[in-house]
Amino acid sequence: MFVFIVTSDTFLKLRPSKLAELAEDEKILIPVKRVLQVISYTEEKEYYRIILKNSINGKDTWFVRKEHIEISDYLTYYYENAYIGSTVAVNNNIESYANFRSSDFGGIEVEEEVIKRLKAQLQETPTVQERSSQPVDITKDLVDCSVFSPASITPDDMFLVQVFVHLPEQVEFVKQNAQQFDPEAKQLGVRSLGVPIKRGSELTFNLSIPKLEVDEPIQQLSWNGRADSIQFGVTVPADITQKTVIGTVTVSQNTIPLGHLKFKVSIITSASSTSKEPQLVLEFRLKAI
Numbered sequence: 001m002f003v004f005i006v007t008s009d010t011f012l013k014l015r016p017s018k019l020a021e022l023a024e025d026e027k028i029l030i031p032v033k034r035v036l037q038v039i040s041y042t043e044e045k046e047y048y049r050i051i052l053k054n055s056i057n058g059k060d061t062w063f064v065r066k067e068h069i070e071i072s073d074y075l076t077y078y079y080e081n082a083y084i085g086s087t088v089a090v091n092n093n094i095e096s097y098a099n100f101r102s103s104d105f106g107g108i109e110v111e112e113e114v115i116k117r118l119k120a121q122l123q124e125t126p127t128v129q130e131r132s133s134q135p136v137d138i139t140k141d142l143v144d145c146s147v148f149s150p151a152s153i154t155p156d157d158m159f160l161v162q163v164f165v166h167l168p169e170q171v172e173f174v175k176q177n178a179q180q181f182d183p184e185a186k187q188l189g190v191r192s193l194g195v196p197i198k199r200g201s202e203l204t205f206n207l208s209i210p211k212l213e214v215d216e217p218i219q220q221l222s223w224n225g226r227a228d229s230i231q232f233g234v235t236v237p238a239d240i241t242q243k244t245v246i247g248t249v250t251v252s253q254n255t256i257p258l259g260h261l262k263f264k265v266s267i268i269t270s271a272s273s274t275s276k277e278p279q280l281v282l283e284f285r286l287k288a289i
Contacts, residue, residue, distance in 0.1 A: 038053065
């Protein structure tokens with residue numbers, strides 16, 4: 001038996017495919033720090049093919065990306081985590097291992113010597129001190145902001161500009177979600193907002209792109225500690241003559257600007273649509289509060 005610890009938000013998939021290629025019932029969001037009990041697993045390129053101890057939606061075989069997983073055996077996981085809590089918690093974890101072994105293997109006798117050795121090591125180990133007596137403000141986060149958009153557009157066209165706010169460790173999850181909404185989306189940049197954001201506070205986003213029409217250019221969302229996004233619909237005029245446009249996303253909190261992202265998108269005509277994809281340019285400036 002193995003323990004799979006999720007190190008960043010990810011998806012379980014029935015097939016090792018891109019999210020956009022999977023139906024809704026073929027993928028399940030698994031949040032960071034979730035622990036999965038896995039009977040066995042094999043490696044298939046960038047994925048683990050796992051068989052779960054407890055099936056999900058009636059299915060026990062899933063795929064998960066390797067970079068989002070930390071693997072431990074059952075005994076090691078519970079033994080290491082025992083020292084986070086008190087002596088009672090340690091003993092409870094040891095007993096949990098004993099119960100797990102006897103119940104999951106049809107009543108096979110637990111390795112009594114292993115349990116005794118763990119208890120002996122516990123008695124010889126000094127009580128773990130508190131990590132810090134300083135209060136920790138868990139209601140604020142250092143938040144990153146990412147912008148996604150197609151690399152190039154055409155006259156008389158419409159496209160999406162997606163702006164995500166997220167924790168730094170959620171960046172891969174954000175990429176997957178952005179491309180699920182729009183397969184043509186490219187990540188134009190990711191930077192920190194620079195100041196801790198209190199959970200529950202409202203952030204305001206203002207998108208402006210000269211010569212283009214932005215649907216609902218001012219939008220808001222509440223930061224709650226999890227990745228979230230807003231989408232701006234943008235229309236390109238049929239008679240536009242510019243070859244490039246520069247968009248600006250301004251991020252504010254309580255009417256105070258935190259910073260802005262500038263991104264450059266190329267406009268190509270049908271005759272030049274087969275030309276080389278333009279180079280992306282991103283500028284991000286943050287204002288101190």
